[in-house]
Amino acid sequence: MSFSIVEFVKQQEPLFVGALTDQAVTWAKESQFAIQLFQKNDYLAKTAISNPTSAQNAIINVAAIGITLNPASKLAYLVPRDGSVCLDISYMGLLHLAQSAGCILWGQCKLVYENDTYESNGLDKAPTHKYNAFGERGPVVGGYCTVKTPGGDYLTEEMSLSEIKATEATSKAKNGPWKTFWEEMARKTIVKRASKYWPRTERLDNAIHVINEDEGVHSEPVMEHVPESEIMNAENARKEEVFNKAQSLCESMEASENMEDLKRYFKEAFLLTRGMKLQQNIQAVYAECKEKLEVTEA
Structure with a gap:
C-alpha cells in the first residue's frame, strides 16, 4: 500500500507545478510531507486509494493556495472526511496566508473564557483581554480575531459561543475535528468570519473556498474592507x-x-x-x- 501511495503522490508533480502560486512552496518538500501524512495515517491512505480524485485535488490545492503541509508549521493537513481526502487549513494557516499575501501585517485569534476579563473597544481597536494563563479560566464564552491592515487600521471581529456553535452544527466536520480539536476549529471559524472584512487576495479567497467546500459551511457575502x-x-x-x-x-x-x-x-x-x-x-x-x-x- 505504501508503495502505491508513494507512486500516486509522485504522479501529481505536473499538476502541482502547474497550479503553484508561491515559489516558496516546492514540490520536492510538499511531496515528501504528503507521503509522510499518508504513511502515518492508514485510514487516510485507504481513503486516497478509494477516492484518488479527492486526494489529487487536495494536493493540487496545496499548490494553488500556496501553503505548506510541513507538520512543524501546523498550517495545513491532509485529512480523511466523508470518504474523501481534504486539505484542512488551520486558523494559523489562514492568518499566515493573509500575512504572506499582504492582506494584513499581523493578526491574532483568541478564545475568551468565563473567568477572563474582556472588554470590547470597538471594531477598529484591539479589545482589552486579561486572564490568568495558568489558572482556572472556566468554559469558553466566545472569541475574537484582531488584525492590523497595511493601511494601519485595526480590525476586530468577535463571535459569541452560540455563534460558534451554530457554525459547528452545520459543518460536515462536526463529528470529526470539532469533536477532537474544538478550540482550534472555533478559532478557525472566527478567523474565517473576520477575513470577510480584510483586503481581498485570491490566495486567501481560495483557501476560504476550499475550507467551506470541504466542511460544508455556508459562505456569507463578503464585505470588502475599506481603509x-x-x-x-x-x-x-x-x-x-x-x-x-x-x-x-x-x-x-x-x-x-x-x-x-x-x-x-x-x-x-x-x-x-x-x-x-x-x-x-x-x-x-x-x-x-x-x-x-x-x-x-x-
Missing part, C-alpha cells in the same frame, strides 16, 4: 460637493428677480444642507434676498 483614510477622503469630497452646490444655489437666490424663483432655490438649498451648520447660512442668505425683493416689489 479609514479612504472613508475620510470620500466624506470630505462629499462635503465639498455639498458646499459648492450650496454656494451656487445662494448665488442663484441673490440673482433671483422674483419671489417664486427665490423660494425654489431656497427649498433646494435647504434640503441639501439638512442637518448641517451650513443651513444657517442658507437661511440668512434667503432672509436677506427676501427682504430685498419685498422692498423692490413694494
